[in-house]
Amino acid sequence: MREAGKGAGAEPREDDVPDLATLSGAGLVSGLRKGDAVTVQSRTTPAVSFTLNGAPIEVAVEAGVSLLDLLRERLDLTGTKKGCNQGACGVCTVLVDGRRVLGCLTLVAQLDAREVTTIEGVGTPEQPHDLQRAFIGADGFQCGYCTSGQICSALGMLRELADGVPSAVAEHVAAQPGSSELEMRERMSGNLCRCGAYNGIVDAIAAYADAAGGHR
Amino acid sequence: MRPVSYAVPASVDEALAAIADLPGAKFLGGGTNLVDLMREGIEAPDVLVDVTRLPLAEITETADGGLRIGSGVRNTDLAAHPLLRGRYPVVAQAVVMGASGQIRNMATVGGNLLQRTRCLYFYDQAAACNKRERGAGCDAAAGHNRMGAILGASEHCVAVHPSDLAVALVLLDAQVEVVSRSGTRTISVGDFHRLPGQTPDVDTTLAADELVTAVLLPPEPLALRSRYRKVRDRASYAFALVSVAAALEVRDDSVTQVRVALGGVAHKPWRATVLEEQLTGRSATDEEFERAARAELAQAVGGPDTEFKIGLAVRTITATLRRLRDEGGAA
Numbered sequence: 001m002r003e004a005g006k007g008a009g010a011e012p013r014e015d016d017v018p019d020l021a022t023l024s025g026a027g028l029v030s031g032l033r034k035g036d037a038v039t040v041q042s043r044t045t046p047a048v049s050f051t052l053n054g055a056p057i058e059v060a061v062e063a064g065v066s067l068l069d070l071l072r073e074r075l076d077l078t079g080t081k082k083g084c085n086q087g088a089c090g091v092c093t094v095l096v097d098g099r100r101v102l103g104c105l106t107l108v109a110q111l112d113a114r115e116v117t118t119i120e121g122v123g124t125p126e127q128p129h130d131l132q133r134a135f136i137g138a139d140g141f142q143c144g145y146c147t148s149g150q151i152c153s154a155l156g157m158l159r160e161l162a163d164g165v166p167s168a169v170a171e172h173v174a175a176q177p178g179s180s181e182l183e184m185r186e187r188m189s190g191n192l193c194r195c196g197a198y199n200g201i202v203d204a205i206a207a208y209a210d211a212a213g214g215h216r
Numbered sequence: 217m218r219p220v221s222y223a224v225p226a227s228v229d230e231a232l233a234a235i236a237d238l239p240g241a242k243f244l245g246g247g248t249n250l251v252d253l254m255r256e257g258i259e260a261p262d263v264l265v266d267v268t269r270l271p272l273a274e275i276t277e278t279a280d281g282g283l284r285i286g287s288g289v290r291n292t293d294l295a296a297h298p299l300l301r302g303r304y305p306v307v308a309q310a311v312v313m314g315a316s317g318q319i320r321n322m323a324t325v326g327g328n329l330l331q332r333t334r335c336l337y338f339y340d341q342a343a344a345c346n347k348r349e350r351g352a353g354c355d356a357a358a359g360h361n362r363m364g365a366i367l368g369a370s371e372h373c374v375a376v377h378p379s380d381l382a383v384a385l386v387l388l389d390a391q392v393e394v395v396s397r398s399g400t401r402t403i404s405v406g407d408f409h410r411l412p413g414q415t416p417d418v419d420t421t422l423a424a425d426e427l428v429t430a431v432l433l434p435p436e437p438l439a440l441r442s443r444y445r446k447v448r449d450r451a452s453y454a455f456a457l458v459s460v461a462a463a464l465e466v467r468d469d470s471v472t473q474v475r476v477a478l479g480g481v482a483h484k485p486w487r488a489t490v491l492e493e494q495l496t497g498r499s500a501t502d503e504e505f506e507r508a509a510r511a512e513l514a515q516a517v518g519g520p521d522t523e524f525k526i527g528l529a530v531r532t533i534t535a536t537l538r539r540l541r542d543e544g545g546a547a
Contacts, residue, residue, distance in 0.1 A: 040234040042223035042241075042263045063222035063264060064254065086252050090318060099292075099321045105251045106322070109222040110244075110266060157317055165296040166312055168452065173308045174301040189452035190316020 050111045053121030061108050068092045068103030071118060079119035079148045083192075090191035093149040093156070094118045100156025119148035122155065131155065131208045140204035142195035150191050154205045157187045158212075179209065217255050222264045228272075228427065232397050234265045236425040243267050243427060245327035246290065248319050253332065256339060258348060268324065272429055275300065281435035284393075287326030287428040291315070291381070294325060304433060306442035306461050310384035313446045316453045326428040329382055329392065329408065332419060333375035333483075334455055335363065346372045347416045354416075357519070363455065366516040366525050367482040373416030374519075376480055377409055378455050383479035384444055385431060386487050387461040393430040394422060402432065409484030416483070438463045438473050441543075445536045446479070447528060456480030458529045464540040466500040476512075476533055481525060488512045491533070500541050502534060509533040 047060040052075075061070060068085070071077040071094075083091035085104045092103035095117040123129035131151055134140070141147045161183070166173045169186045177183060184202050193201065223238070225231035235241050240262025244250060253259035272288035275297050283299060294300060295311040315323065337343040337356035344353035356364060357374050364374040382405065391402040408420055422428065442463035448454040459479035465472045474495050476488035488509075495508035509530040516526045 040223055040225065040230060040238060042221040042234075042238065042265075044219060044221040046222045062219065064217040064220050066251070086255070087248055087319060090316065093318055100318050101322050102248075102318045105246075105248050105319075107222075107244075107247055107251060107264075109264070110247070110268065112224075153318065156321070160292065160317065163296065165292055166301060166308060168309070168313045168446075170309075170312075173295075173305045173312070174298075186452050187317055190318045 046109045048108055048112045050113060051115040053117055059108060063107065063109045065108050066104050067094065067106040067108055067111065067116070070108045071103065077118055077120050081145055081148060083146070083149075088192075089146075089149075090153060091146050091149040093153040093191065095152055095156055098156070098159060100153050117152070119152060122151060130211065131204070134204040134208040134211070135201070138200045138204035138207055139197065140200040141193075141197050146191060146193045146195075150188070150193070150201055153188060153191045154201075154208075157184075158205070158209055160187070181206070218257070218260050220254070220261055220264055222266065224266050224269055226269075228270055228395065228429065231265055231267055231270060231427055232395065232425070234263070235427065236397055238263045238265070241265050243326075245288070245324040245330075246319075246322035248315070248323045249327065249331040257341060258332075258339065267326075267427065272326075278432065283433040285325055285431045285433065287324060287430055289325045291320035291323045291325070291328060292317070294381075295320070304384075304388065304436075304439045304442070306387060306439065306444045306463065307381065307384040307433070309444035310380040310446075310459075310461060313444060313459075314380040325381070325431055328379050329385075329405075329428065329431075330420065330422070331378060334378045335361075335375035337361070338375060347375055347412075347419075350415060350417045360521060361519065362521045363457070363480070364519065364522045365482050366513075366518050366522050366529070367478070367486050368411045369483065369517065370412045370414065370416070372414055373412035373483065374522075375412070375416065375483060377419075377482070377484050378480075379485070380444065380446060380456065380459060380479055382409065383459055383477050383485040384442075384461045385433075386485040387442065387463060387475050387477040388433055388436055388439055390434070391432040392428060393432060394426040395429050396423060396426040400429075405431070406485070406487055412483045438465055438475065441465055441540055442475075443536055443540055445532055445539075447532055458525055458532050460529075460532045460536045462533070462536045462540060464500075464537055466541055466544075469500055471495050471498055471500050471504070474537070476537075478529060478533075481516075481529060488533070490515070500537075502538055505534045505537040506530060 045060045049058045071080050081091045083089035087105045094103050123132045167186050169182050242261035244264040244266045272286040274286045276284045278284050291311050295308045301308045338345050338347050343355040365376045385405045390405045392408050393402050444461050446456050446459040456479045461477040463475045478486040491508040491512035494511050498504045513526050518526050
C-alpha cells in the first residue's frame with residue numbers, strides 16, 4: 001500500500017497516529033491468493049507533497065481538510081475566497097494540473113504530486129496577468145469577491161475550449177465547439193457574481209482570448 | 217467535520233481489502249458529493265479509501281464495438297471523448313448539462329452514479345428523512361418540494377435521483393461492472409438504482425464491499441439518433457425539474473424504434489416502457505408522441521408542488537421526439 005506522501009521522502013510524523021490494519025485477502029480476485037496479507041494503512045494526517053504556485057510544498061493536515069481551508073487558514077494565501085463552502089458558487093476556483101476545480105470540495109489529502117495554481121500564482125499587483133488586466137479594463141467586477149475565482153475559472157475554461165471539450169449549448173455535441181458569447185456564458189455558469197458584473201466578465205474574457213490569439 | 221482517516225490503495229485488490237475490512241470505510245472519488253455530505257454531517261465515514269489513483273480512468277472500445285468507460289474517468293474527459301460524442305451523443309449531452317465546468321473536472325463516472333439525492337429535506341438535519349434514518353418519517357412528502365418525485369415514489373420517500381448521466385445510460389441499456397473479493401459481476405444500470413419502497417435509505421443494489429470499476433455501453437446504432445433535453449429553474453448549473461433522454465428511428469413516417477428515459481421525476485432514472493410500447497409502429501406525428509407521453513405519465517402522482525411536472529414531462533418528451541424526427545437522425 002502506498003502511503004500518502006510516499007515518494008517525497010516523508011516520514012510518518014510523531015503526531016500522525018496511523019490506524020494500521022493487516023488484512024487477509026479472500027482470494028477470488030486476480031492477483032490475490034487466499035491467505036495473502038494485504039497491508040492497508042490509513043492516516044488521520046496524511047503527509048502530502050505537491051507544487052503550489054511553482055514551488056514544492058509538503059504538508060500534513062487532518063484528512064478532512066479542504067484545499068481552500070489549507071490555503072486561507074494555514075498558508076495565509078487569502079486570494080482564494082470562501083463563499084458557500086459547498087460547491088455551489090465557484091468563488092474558491094483554483095487550478096490543479098491546469099484544470100479548474102473547487103477548493104472547497106478538494107481534500108488536501110488527494111493532492112499528492114499535483115500542481116496547484118491559485119490567484120497568487122497567476123499574477124501579482126506589480127505584474128498582473130493579461131487576463132487580470134482585461135478584467136480591470138472591462139470592469140469585470142464590482143466588489144471583487146468572486147474575481148479570483150472568475151479568473152482562475154476562465155483560464156481553465158479557455159484551456160477546455162482549446163481542447164475541444166463540448167458544452168451544453170452545442171447544437172451538435174460531436175462538433176468542435178466555437179467560442180460565442182453564449183458558449184462563454186454557459187462555460188462560466190459555475191461562477192456566480194452577486195454584484196451582477198457578468199457583462200464585464202464576459203467582455204474581459206473575450207478581450208483576453210482575442211488578444212491571446214486564441215480561441216475566438 | 218468529524219475526524220476521518222485516509223488511505224490510498226495501490227491496486228483494486230487493496231481497495232477491496234480496505235473496504236471489506238476497515239470499519240467505516242468508504243470509497244472517495246472526486247469528492248464533489250461525499251465531501252459536501254461529510255461537512256453537513258450526513259455522511260460520516262471513518263476511513264476514506266481514495267480510488268482516484270487506481271487504473272480505472274480509461275475509455276476503451278470493446279470487442280463487440282461498444283465502449284468500456286472506467287469508473288474513474290472524470291466527467292469532462294467522458295464528454296470530450298471522440299468515440300462517445302460520435303456514437304452516443306445523448307451521453308455526452310447529459311454529462312455537459314450536469315453541474316459546472318469545475319465540478320465536471322472533479323467528478324468521476326462511478327461517483328456520478330453513486331451521488332445522493334439533493335432533496336432539501338435529506339440535507340436538513342432538523343427535518344425527518346427516511347433516507348437519512350430509516351423509520352424517521354418523511355417531511356418532504358407534505359413539505360415545499362418542487363424537486364420531488366412524481367413516478368415510483370412511496371409514502372416513505374419522494375426524493376429523486378439527481379444524475380443526468382444515469383438517465384442517458386438507462387436509455388442505452390448500459391451495464392455497470394462491479395468487483396468485490398467475491399469476484400466480478402455486471403448490473404444493468406436500470407437495476408442499479410432502486411425505487412424507495414420501504415427502504416429509501418438504500419439508493420442502489422451495490423453491496424457495501426463492492427467497487428464500481430466500469431460502465432459498459434453496448435453497440436447501439438440507434439444511439440446515433442439520440443438527444444438529451446433538460447428543463448430546470450435556470451438555464452445552466454441546476455438540477456433537473458424534468459429531463460428527457462430519447463432515441464428515435466422513423467421509416468416511411470412510422471416509428472420503427474423509440475426509447476425514452478426520464479430524469480428528475482423518480483428515485484431512479486425512469487425508463488418510459490409504456491411510451492415505448494405504445495409508440496412503436498405508430499405514425500411519427502406530434503399527436504402520437506403526445507398521446508404516448510400521456511400514457512406513460514398516466515401513472516404519475518403529483519402533489520401541490522409537483523403537479524406541474526406531469527404536464528412538463530409530457531411536453532418535454534413530445535418536443536424531444538419531434539426534434540429527433542425533424543433532424544432525421546442527425547445528432
